[in-house]
Amino acid sequence: MSGSGLARRDRWARFVPAGYSGSLAVVIAGPLLGPGYLLLRDAVSTPRSYMTDSALGLGDAAARAVPQDAMLATLSPIVDGGLIVKTILLVALWAAGYGAAVLARELLRVSLGPQLVAVTVALWNPYVAERVLQGHWSLLTGYAALPWTALAAYRIRVKGRGTNDSHNWGALAGCFAAAGLTPTGALLAGTTAVVLVGRRNVLGALVLLSAASAPWLAATALSGAGTAPSDPAGIAAFAARAEPALGTLGSLAGLGGIWNADAVPASRTTPLALIATALLLALVAIGIRTTAGKSRATKGDTKRPTRTAGDATGDNAASAGGTDRASLRVRRALLVLAAVAVVLPALGATSWGMSGLEWLVAHVPGAGLLRDTQKYVALAMPAYVLCAAAGCRAVAARFAAKEPASSPGMALTATVFIALLVLPLFDLAWGVGGALKPVHYPIGWQKVAERIDGTGDIAVLPGGMFRKFPYSGKVAVLDPAPRMLPRDVLQTGELPVHGRTVAGEGARAREVETALLHGDSAQRLGGLGVGWVLVERTTPGPVGESKTTLAQLESVYADSQLALYRVPDTTDKAAHPAHRAIAYAAHILWAALLVGGLLLAAIATPHRHRRIRPPTADS
Template sequence: MRFVPAGYSAVLALLIVGPLVGSGYLLLRDAVSTPRSYLTDSALGLGDAAPRAVPQDALLAVLSPVIDGGLIVKAILLVALWAAGYGAAVLARELVGASVGAQLVATTVALWNPYVAERLLQGHWSLLAGYAALPWVALAAYRIRTAARDAGWRDTASAWAGSAGCLAAAGLTPTGALLAGVTALSLAGRRRFLGVLALLIAASAPWLTATALSGVASEPSDPVGIAAFAARAEPGLGTLGSLAGLGGIWNGDAVPDSRTTLLALIGTGLLLVIVATGLRAVVIGGDRDSRYARRALVVLAALAVLLPALGATPWGMHVLEWLVAHVPGAGLLRDTQKYVALAMPAYALCAAAGCGVLARRFSTTVDDPQRAGQGNGSDTHHTSLASAPLANLSPAVSRSVATIFIALLILPLLDLAWGVSGAMRPVHYPAGWQQIAERVDGPGDVAVLPGGMFRKFRYSGKSPVLDPAPRMLPSDVLQTGELPVRGRTVSGEGTRAREVETLLLHGGSAQELAAHGVGLVLVERSTPGPLGESKTTLAQLDQVFSDDDLALYRVPGAIHLRDRSSINRTFVVAAHALWAILLVGGLLIAAITPRAGRKQ
C-alpha cells in the first residue's frame, strides 16, 4: 500500500499546479522561466548583485539548450510538490508508525497549506524545492543516527548518500540550503554534526563560493528591508497566529483570497487543533532515536513560529536591522516568514499521529493499552497511541478519521486548487524576445529601460513580474537590485547598475555608457516605468532591432570592459560541479544501495 501516499501526493500536486501543465512559461512576480537561458557571470553568481538565484540559474543555463527552460521549471515545481507530500508521508510512517490514512493526512498538511499557496503566488518555485526536501532531510538525518548505532555499512552508506542528495536538492537556493542545514544538524546528533556540516558546506558551495569571490560578502544589506519583509498579520489572527497557521508572508498581494477573510481564522484554528491532537503522541513514546528526532522537529517548529513573530516586533526588527547592517550575509534573514517552512515536518507528524490517536480512541476493537507495551522495556511502556502497533485498529474508523482530517485541512483553502484559482498560468513571450537574443553580441553588458526591475507586460497578467531580460539574453544584464516593498524601496548591493540607470534617465552620453561597460541598451516598450530623458541618450546609439514590444540599441565606440577573472569563474564552475555531483550521485547511491532495515 506504499504506492497510495505517492499517488495521492501526485494528485494533490497536479491539482495545485494544473494550469501550468499546458504550453507556456511561468512568469509571476519573482518566478521567471524562459525558453533558454545562458551561463553568464550573473547566472554563476559573479554579477554585481548578491547570488540569490544560485545554483538554480546555472542549472537552467546548462539544461535549457537541450530541454526547454519553461518545461524544466514546471517539472521541478511539480516534482518538488510531489516530493514534499510523499516525503511527509514517509516521515510519518517511519517516525510514528502511521497507517496509510494517517500518511495521507501528513501529505495534506505538507501540500495544502498557506505557505505553499503564498510562495507559489510570490513566484518562489525554487524555495519550494528546499521546502520539499525538508522531510527527506529529516529522514536522512534520522537514518544517519540509527545507522551509526547499528554499524551496518549499507545503512550507513545509504543514509549519508541520501543526506548529501537531499541537502543538494534543498540547496537549489541559499535559503533552501539553510532550511535543510538547520534540520539536518538538529537531528543528526553531536557525533555526526561535523560530517553533516561538511556535507552542508559542499551542497552550498555554489553560492558560498560566488559570494566570497564576487565581493558581495563584504557589503551589508539595506536595513530598510527588515521592516519591508517582516511577517504580516492576517485577519483575526495577529502575526503569531498567522505564522502558526503557516501563513503571514510579507506581500499582502501574494495571498489566496480565502486568507483575506474569516476563513483564515477558521483554517488556522482547524490546522492547529489537528496538530495538537497528536502533539503528545509525537513527543513521548517510541525508541530513543525516533523520540529524539520527533522532539527535535517539534522544537524546530516552535522556533520557526516564535522567532519570525519576534522578528516582526519593534525590538526584533531593531536587532535584525543591526545584523544586516553589520554582518555580511545576514540579508538572508530579512524575509523571516520563509523560515516557517521548518514547522512543516513536525506539523505533518503531529497530524498523522493525531489521526492515529482519534482512530484508536473511537475504534471499538482496540485492545487494552496496558497490553500494547508489555515485554518491551521502559521505552515501549510509554509508547504513544500513534506509534503503537496498529493491527487492532478498525480500518473503517481509521479511514473515517483520516477523511475528516483531510476535509478540514482542504476546505478552508479551496482556492489553492488549480494554480491558486488560476493566478498561476503559463504565458507566451512575443517573438521579438528571440530575435533580440540572437542580436545580442559583442563586448559590454546590457542596460535596460524603463528603470526598475519589475515589469507589467500585456501578456504577463496584472501582477508585476521580474524583468525576464537577464535570463533571456546571452550577455549580463545590469539590474539595480532595488525592490519596491510596502511603499519602501529596498536598495540592492551593487552600485554600477544604479549608476547606469541614473545615467540613462538623465540623458547621459554614449561615451559615458561605454565608460561604464555598457555595450547594448534594451528598451521594453510594452511595460510602464520611468524613462526620464533617455531619448537623448538613445538618439546617440545605433538601433539594432525594433518592434512593438522591444527595441535594441548598440553603444558606438570602444567599450570599457570591467575586469572578469577567469580564475573566479573556474572556481565557481567547479563549485557548481560539486553540487551537481552531490545531487545526482547522492540520490542515485541512496536509491540503489538497499538498507538492511528496509522492508522489501
C-alpha cells in the same frame, strides 16, 4: 492474512501516498501543465538561458539565484527552460507530500490513513499557497527536501558508528543539494539536519552542507556583493504580516503570514483564515502528546508493521528499542524546531525585534538572508505532519475495538481530517484560484537575443527590475531580460515594497541606470561596461532623459515591443577567467552531490539483517 497478502497490502499502502501526493500537486499547479512559461512576481522561466557571469553569481548583485540560474543555463539548450521549471515545481510539490507520508510512517509507524493526512498537511497549507503566488518555485524545493532531510538524519542517527551507511549519507547529500537551489533552501535543510543528526554526526553534516552550498558561497567570496551589509529598510519591508483576526503569531503558527499581502489566496483575507488556522492547529494539537511520547500507546500501536524490502532503516528486531529511542528524540527535536520556527519570526516582527535585525543586516555581511523571516516557518512542517498523523491515529483508535489501522473508523477519521484541512483553503486549487498560469513571450525576445553578438553588458529601460507586460497579467513581474539574453543584464537589486524602496547591491547597475535616466553620453555608458541598451516599450516605468542617450547609439533591432541599441567603444567588465573557473568547479561539485547523492541513496541497499548498535545517550 497470509504473508503474500500482507506484502501486497504493504506495497499498496506505499503506492497510495505517492499517488495521492502527485494528485494534490497536479491540483495545485495544474494550469502549468499547458504550454507556456511561468512568469509570476519573482518566478521567471524562459525558453533558453545563458551561462552569464550573473548566472554563476559573479555579478555585482548578491548571488540569490545560485545555482538555479546556472542549472537552467546548462539544461535549457537541451530541454525547454519553461518545461524544466514547471517539472521542478511539480516534482517538489509531489516530493513534499510523499516525504511527509514516509516520515510519518517511519517515525510513528502509522497506517495509510494518517499518512494521507500527513501528505495533506504538507501540501495544502498557506505556506505553499503564498510561496507559489510569490513565485518562489526554487524555495519550494527546499521546503520539499525537509521531510527527506529529517528522514536521512534520523537514519544516520540510528545507524551509529562502525556501519556502512553510505546510502543514508548519500541521501542527506542529495537533500542538501536539492534544497540548495537557493541559499535559503540550503539553510532550511542544514538546520533540520544539524538539529536531528546527532552530535557525533554534526561535523559530517556540516561538511556536506558546505559542499552543497559551494556555488553561492564561492560566488559571494569572489564577487564580494554578498559580503556588503544589506539595507536595514528590508527588515520592516519583509517582516511577517498579521492576517485577519490572527495576529502575527497566529498567522505564523498557521503557516501563513508572508510579507506581501497581495501574494495570498483570497480566502486568507476573510474569516476563513481564522477558521483554517484554528482547524490546522487543533488537528496538530491532538497528536502533540503522542508525537512527544507523553501518552500511552493507543490500541494497535504496539504491533510492529511487517518489514519489507521497501523499509530503508535496515535495522532488525533486536535493535527496535534503540530505534524507538532515536525516533522519540528526533520527534521531540522536530517539535522544538517547529516552536522556534514560529516564535522567532513573530518576535522578528515586533519593534524591538526589527531593531535587532536591522543592526544585524547593517553590520554582519550575509545577514540579509534573514530579512524574510516568514520563509523559515517551513521548518515547522515536519513536526506538523507528524502531529496530524498521530492525532488521526489517536482519534480513530477511540472508535475501534481492535486493529484501528484497518478499521473503517481510520478511513473515516482520515477523511474528516483531510476535509477540514482542504475546505477552508479551497482556493489553493488550480493554480491558487487561477493566478498561476503560463504566459507566452513575443517572438521579439528571441530576435533580440540573436542580435546580441558582441561584448559588453546590457542596460535596460525603463528603470527598475519589475515589469507589467500586456502578456504577463495584472501583477508586477521580474524582468525576464536577465534570463532571456546572452550577456549580463545590469540590475540594481532595488525592490519596491509597501511604497518604499529597499536598496540592492548593484552599485554599477545603479550608476548605469542613473546615467541613462539623466541622458548621459554614449562614451559614459561604454566606460561603465555597457555594450547594449534594451528598451522594453510595453511596460510602465521611468525613462527620464534617456532619449538623448539613445540618439547617440546604433539601432540594431526594433518592433512594437522591444528595441535594441549597440553602444560603441565598450570597456569589457566581464568576470576574471579564474573566478569563472572556480565558480564552474563549485557548480560541478553541487551537481555531483545532487546526482550522485540521490543515486547512491536509491541504489545502495542496506543489509536488512545486520544487527545495529542502538544510539548512545549522547548521540
